[in-house]
Amino acid sequence: MESPFEIQIICSTPGDVSRAQRSGATRIELAGCYTAGGVTPSPGTIRSCLAATDLPVVVTLRPREGHLVYSASEKEIILQDAEWCLQQGAQQVLIGGLNAHLEFDFDLLEEAIQRFGGEKLMVGRALDSAKKPHRDFEHLSGMPVAGLASSAGKGNAIKGHEDLVDWQSRVDFDIYASGAVLPHGAARMWTAGLSCFRASARHSAGVAHEGRWFEGELYPVDAKRVAFLAKAIRKAIANEEAGLPPDSES
Numbered sequence: 001m002e003s004p005f006e007i008q009i010i011c012s013t014p015g016d017v018s019r020a021q022r023s024g025a026t027r028i029e030l031a032g033c034y035t036a037g038g039v040t041p042s043p044g045t046i047r048s049c050l051a052a053t054d055l056p057v058v059v060t061l062r063p064r065e066g067h068l069v070y071s072a073s074e075k076e077i078i079l080q081d082a083e084w085c086l087q088q089g090a091q092q093v094l095i096g097g098l099n100a101h102l103e104f105d106f107d108l109l110e111e112a113i114q115r116f117g118g119e120k121l122m123v124g125r126a127l128d129s130a131k132k133p134h135r136d137f138e139h140l141s142g143m144p145v146a147g148l149a150s151s152a153g154k155g156n157a158i159k160g161h162e163d164l165v166d167w168q169s170r171v172d173f174d175i176y177a178s179g180a181v182l183p184h185g186a187a188r189m190w191t192a193g194l195s196c197f198r199a200s201a202r203h204s205a206g207v208a209h210e211g212r213w214f215e216g217e218l219y220p221v222d223a224k225r226v227a228f229l230a231k232a233i234r235k236a237i238a239n240e241e242a243g244l245p246p247d248s249e250s
Contacts, residue, residue, distance in 0.1 A: 020201070203225065
C-alpha cells in the first residue's frame with residue numbers, strides 16, 4: 001500500500017540507511033559530513049548505501065563545506081557527480097547554489113535540467129539562503145523539477161510551514177518541509193496540508209576515540225527518532241480520518 005506521506009531521512013552510512021528504512025523512512029537522502037551541513041558522499045559510500053536499501057535514494061551534491069556560491073569548476077563537479085550518481089542507480093540528486101548576488105543559481109539548475117531532466121532533480125535549501133527566497137520560488141515554480149526541500153526561508157520548517165502550504169498549492173512538484181523537523185511539528189504540518197518531510201533524526205553517539213587533530217564525535221541516524229516521526233504523522237492522519245483534534249490521544 002502506498003504511503004500517504006513521505007519521510008526522507010538524511011543518511012551518511014549504510015548503518016544509517018538500515019536504521020532509517022526499518023523505522024519508517026520512505027526515502028533516503030545521502031549526504032556526507034553531517035557536522036558541516038552535508039557534502040557530496042564518496043563513491044564507495046554511495047554504492048554501499050544504494051546496495052543497502054530498496055527505497056528511492058536522493059544524493060546531496062555539494063562539492064565542499066562552506067558557502068553556497070560555487071565557482072565554474074565547482075559547478076562542473078556538481079554536474080559530473082550528478083551524472084555518476086544517476087548512473088549508479090540514485091533516483092534523484094539534490095542540487096542548489098547561489099550566484100554572486102546571493103540569488104538562487106538558476107543557471108546551474110537549468111544546465112542540470114538540460115543534461116538529466118527535471119524529474120531527476122530535487123532542489124536543496126540553497127533557496128532558503130537566498131536574499132529573496134519568495135521571489136526565487138516564483139521563478140522555480142514554473143520549472144520542471146521533482147521536488148524542493150525548504151523552510152520557506154525561515155529558521156526551521158515549522159516557522160515556515162504556512163508559506164510551504166501555500167507554495168505546495170501552487171506547484172506540481174513535491175515540497176519537503178525541511179529544517180528541524182520533529183514529531184509534533186510534522187503532525188502539525190500534516191494537518192495544515194503538507195505530506196512530505198525531510199529530517200536528519202540524528203543523535204550524538206559520543207566519542208569512542210578522540211584524535212589529536214580531528215573531531216571524534218559521531219552523529220548517526222537514530223532509529224527511535226525516525227520511528228517517532230513516522231508514528232506522529234500516522235497518528236495525525238488517523239485523528240483526521242476520525243474527526244478528532246490532531247493531538248488527540250483517543
